Amino acid sequence: MSDVELVLRSTRVITPEGTRAASVAVTGGKITAVLPHDAEVPAGARIEDFGDDVLLPGLVDTHVHVNDPGRTEWEGFWTATRAAAAGGITTLIDMPLNSLPPTTTVDNLRTKKDVARSKAHIDVGFWGGALPDNVKDLRPLHDAGVFGFKAFLSPSGVDEFPELDQEQLAQSLAEIAGFGGLLIVHAEDPHHLAAAPQKGGGKYADFLASRPRDAEDTAIENLIAQAKRLNARVHVLHLSSSDALPLIAAAKAEGVRLTVETCPHYLTLTAEEVPDGASEFKCCPPIREAANQDLLWGALADGTIDCVVTDHSPSTADLKTDDFATAWGGISGLQLSLSAVWTEARARGYALEDVVRWMSTRTAELVGLGDRKGAIAAGHDADFAVLAPDETFTVDPAALQHRNRVTAYAGKTLSGVVKSTWLRGTRIVADGEFGEPTGHLLTRHP
Secondary structure, X not given: OOOOOEEEEEEEEXXXXXXXXXXXXXXXXXXXXXXXOOOOOOOOOEEEEOOOOEEEEOEEEEEEOOOOOOOOOOOOHHHHHHHHHXXXXXXXXXXXXXXXXXXXOHHHHHHHHHHHOOOOOOEEEEOEEOOOOOHHHHHHHHHOOOOOEEEEOOXXXXXXXXXXXXXXXXXXXXXXXXXXXXXXXXXXXXXXXXXOOOOOOOOHHHHHHHOOHHHHHHHHHHHHHHHHHHOOEEEEOOOOOHHHHHHHHHHHHOOOOEEEEEOHHHHHOOHHHOOOOOHHHOOOOOOOOHHHHHHHHHHHHHOOOOEEOOOEOXXXXXXXXXXXXXXXXXXXXXXXXXXXXXXXXXXXXXXXXXXXXXXXXXXHHHOOOOOOOOOOOOOOEOOEEEEEEEEEEEOOHHHOOOOOOOOOOOOOEEEEEEEEEEEOOEEEEEOOEEOOOOOOEOOOOO
């Protein structure tokens, strides 16, 4: 222990074995030991004592649209990673679309990395994209270190990232399964969407009817069938329909290699509270009713849903028109995700350990980073958030760090104030003050 550089101490440290008073020793950006709270501080080591504030592993958000380069007026690596750091997130995986070019070839991945390298306040990895015409690019992208491949089964909203039909899905999935990769899927069936009433206008009820649950349910059923046939690994993105939960549970019980995420907005916001014309609440699939939300929470508790991620999908404010049919669909949630989920979780009787499991441990495992991220344990990166779980704040859009400060949480009172965030043993934000960007660009483990 003579080489310990830093000791972080708290009466409440969330470890894989539970929450306990502990001192966490850090050397060279790694956790070297989790010691008793009153352990002697090695000579020469710096001590940071957080008192009763909770020390938890930095969150790992595997679903973020940074949009940089190409649509940097929507978002960028500098602003997105600052927002993430302010919210206790220390690792994000960037989605392949909404940037120009999309991350669908090795050259495009290189372009993305060149832009991100000097701007990342936290660690950043990258998803690749699966398009109808890029099956030949999937293996090279995998070899270049992307964490998996994103596909849409219905229109993505941007022309340069078209959806896959069922035959194209089968071709891409067979290729990805052949090298042991992961396909992550926006699962809404285009035929059900086309058959749904499309009224347009400012009534949220009309928008909700235009994205029915059966569009998700059918797409997930078809995806499960494909995964089962090919013994492929698949992940369902941003689940909002509780009607799909029995299908998912049955597939998992049968051994299908399936994981599922949901998002803070589906767990904390309800259709009943969305004002007409308030397109800051628009996302696809949509925020659904309170009874549906209750079932999502139950599925998180029993493991049917594996994890919670933001699907941070910002745009410029002018694209959030009061017509739900034409407004850009996306919730900007990086900075508020931990507090929003914790506020609702504690009201429902869940513990902060549950939130850490859903938003850090399981997300790290999803992308193969579970041996270095997502836990306060020896050998892991010294990535931490310090949280005052009982303190509250009212969401002020002007205090947010993402580029366009539109938020569905404006005016809400949330529990859980992130006091500081640490990346590999260095404090990167404390009380709203940021250091220079020191994030690393991550690649999938070989």
